[in-house]
Amino acid sequence: MNTAAGAAAFTIRMHPADNVAIVANDGGASVGAVSPDGLTLVERLPQGHKVALQALPKGSEVRRYNVVIGHTAVDIPAGGWVNEQRLLMPEARSLEGLPAANPPAELPPLHGHTFQGYRNADGSVGTRNLLAITTTVQCVAGVLDVAVERIRSELLPKYPNVDGVVGLEHTYGCGVAIDAPDAIIPIRTLRNIASNPNFGGEVMVLSLGCEKLQPERLLPPGSIPIADQRGEAQDVVLLQDEKHVGFMSMVDSILTQAKVHLERLNTRQRETCPASDLVVGVQCGGSDAFSGVTANPAVGHATDLLVRAGATVMFSEVTEVRDGIDLLTTRAASTEVANAMVREMAWYDAYLSKGMVDRSANTTPGNKKGGLSNIVEKAMGSIVKSGSGPIHGVISPGEKVTQKGLIFAATPASDFICGTLQLAAGMNLHVFTTGRGTPYGLAECPVIKVATRNDLARRWHDLMDINAGRIASGEATIEEVGQELFQLLLDVASGKRTWAEHWKLHNALVLFNPAPVT
Template sequence: MPLETPHSIRMHDSDNVAIVANNGGLPAGTALADGTVLLEGVPQGHKVALADIPAGGPVYRYNVIIGHASQDLARGSWVNEHRLDMPQAPGLDNLPVATQGLTQPALEGYSFEGFRNADGSVGTRNILAISTSVQCVSGVVDHAVRKIREELLPKYPNVDNVIALEHVYGCGVAINAPDAVIPIRTLRNIARNPNFGGQAMVVSLGCEKLQPDLLFPKNTIPIRDSRQHVDLQDVDVVCLQDDEHVGFQSMIDSIVSVADKKLQILNRRQRETCPASALTVGVQCGGSDAFSGVSANPLVGFATDLLVRAGAKVMFSEVTEVRDGIAQLTARAANQEVANALVREMDWYDRYLGRGSADRSANTSPGNKKGGLSNIVEKAMGSIIKSGSSPIVGVVSPGNLCEQPGLNFAATPASDFVCGTLQLAAGMNLHLFTTGRGTPYGLKEVPVIKLATRSDLARRWHDLMDVNAGRIVDGEATIEEMGWELFHLMLDIASGRKQSKAEALGLHNSLALFNPAPVT
């Protein structure tokens, strides 16, 4: 329900701005609870000055300088991106290390029903995934997948789905360039995702630069078993240019035949009780607004701490969305090695953006600004909150696996699709995604739980949003209450007892590889 009285949210006592919480915003002349009178209409989620701020003066939100006034701003003024100058990026030298980060007591006794794998990982779904070595084969694979779903999948009731891991990489690229290792290892590690049960198969064209033996060296995929030594599992390859393929139908028949063999193996898998520590959860925000750092992201942060206490792996990401809070992150690093890794990834990305004559300011979208986020500094402060308060125990470079239990930073771009793809490669088996503007984002590889930052969004997109974090803004629930609700929802969805809205509707986005290497 719309708030009947003027309501503003100030994140810290030292802040000299607050955001308007009322649905539809507030008109000029409205008096806030602290006596501030709006000099002009202020949209929902946007900032109002709580004091006179001179030109060049700092503007504080989250007790952080998010910018400097580009003009004199009288108390009651609308503070937006046009009236703020963004501060310089913080330096990467002389940062605090391991001065914060709360180690909380273990959380025991929580479990879910999952699919155990030989490498010790656990799937939340049982999926046959067909890798592709090049985009050229996607149309053929798509045809085969439809046939497999219609004709084979009903015979194997323990298999949830068959999917194609399609992408636009594989040829027309500098395959031996140093940074080409990122998309290649991303595709290799996605094939190892816990939800795929170790049953790797690949469809190749034959003439592409990303040959199957480069994607999977020696035509095998490494599987680490419970005795902690590495076995090599064969990867079945269907090459469309092989002489045996005479016509389109023979290609389809070959793919279907290999898939049938894989489905027989996957169908033997049964859900069994697994500890919550077997979860690998990726957290992400997209279509953010000024409420992201007020409701949904703090809620995810609380749940993140619960997962860490339960021994799970949790990844937060998006380099440009944490870059301005680097001192906060190194202060939470578990040790100097982790702090150094955080700085290394920030520095690499600074230089990567520099090569394209861009900087972190390119991150903030028109939707972010319409939702009240003036710049990347303000956005970053709200984004970091979803990482909770636990120590950061590991840093995952793009395309690598997340192997350290606890809170990890996965160094990814902020693009929703690229970030999700890299978190899949890191081993994610469950995804939390917050949004303020709204997005139908989903992944077919793992369940995606979406949280709305505002009640109005949750009402309008009632069949797309799983959780209404706007209840926190409306005063109907606390972060702690909703944090436990979210934790139990994750266990239910991981167990297959429930489906997320995106999963039930079959909404999903394609993989989007991060490829900083040249395209030829």
């Protein structure tokens, strides 16, 4: 859909009440380009950016998704460019007087969908069979890196049923206010990641010895139910133990302990599991104006299918849903769920206030280059990943999800922190939409990436797993791409590799630590 001067300008309007639309042409549209409904562009507009469908005098409401995303700071003629510099962002919606829980009807059940997964002793199911080595402090990271490389080269070839080894490295554990109230967030995050379903209940810990986050504090008795069911103590390798003489003594000790876990993991076999055993985290990063038009609505359709099949789906990113809080409380399955969402929004408002910023700090230069003028517009496109059904529950950062259905897992919007917290919640499969493009991946969990635009899918053909840009070009419907994603989720859960897995693209775990650093 490339456009030269005077050619057609293809635009997408999200709601009949909208007074702006986005330019859909690859490469944008030039001055004089005419849309099918007769609108002539008076400025050149990049792809994804908003064109005024009527004259908008200074102070006019600007509507997209039938939501006021701002007010014009200057006069903008019909066919003119509505962008960040010409738009004043509205105040955040008050958390008082929000619509009460009035959820839509429960979605009809969907039966008969299965995948091949690894059943754990606690009933959870892994989509991968990984040995994970938990760490208590960043100080041990270098030793762990050496040990992991040796495990991969020397041990894994002997255990063909094990998919890999993952070092759960992080930047926490010492030099922190370990008893501060908010320290519970990073501590429970690490604790719950250790019991992620993809690790098969094999709990192995690498500790330095003098850190504040001692192993018994990170993993107190009873915190990891699978290991406890075997009646075993936590498996801890302590680097400062006097038995270690020299660096290789430490590394050899890690390999010796790893063999015990690899032996058990290697006996595991995939078995048929219902789709209800999936715990899917959905997220977006490098978003653009097409995110809310193509990829996120398709993910929303897949979300509905997963919930109908009995699965758990988590949507997150507090600042990227904050401006739609009234839409969320309306969909809450109960007053308690609505109140919990408001609680998480209020907590995060206060957190941002301490740093003397607000939700507007969320949008990135890439978001704006992709046509998103502010966080209000971005939020409207982000929320649709949650589908159309009732919201069944809410969890705070670092908590583990314990129920089925659609869950709001409160996290920052940072890609890496959100992914880390969704892993802690029990995610065994991840969906990530992007418009600008990102090579994001996780070693701990398969990541399916969905492109919002045809051009991105063409250029990054071996990084994007699904092209939702076909929705904008009329080659596929939202429902068709959503169904395609649903089937791909089942296939990947059964062992099919994603592009991120193919290239071994793994981002670091990044903990959310709002507590002080000493």
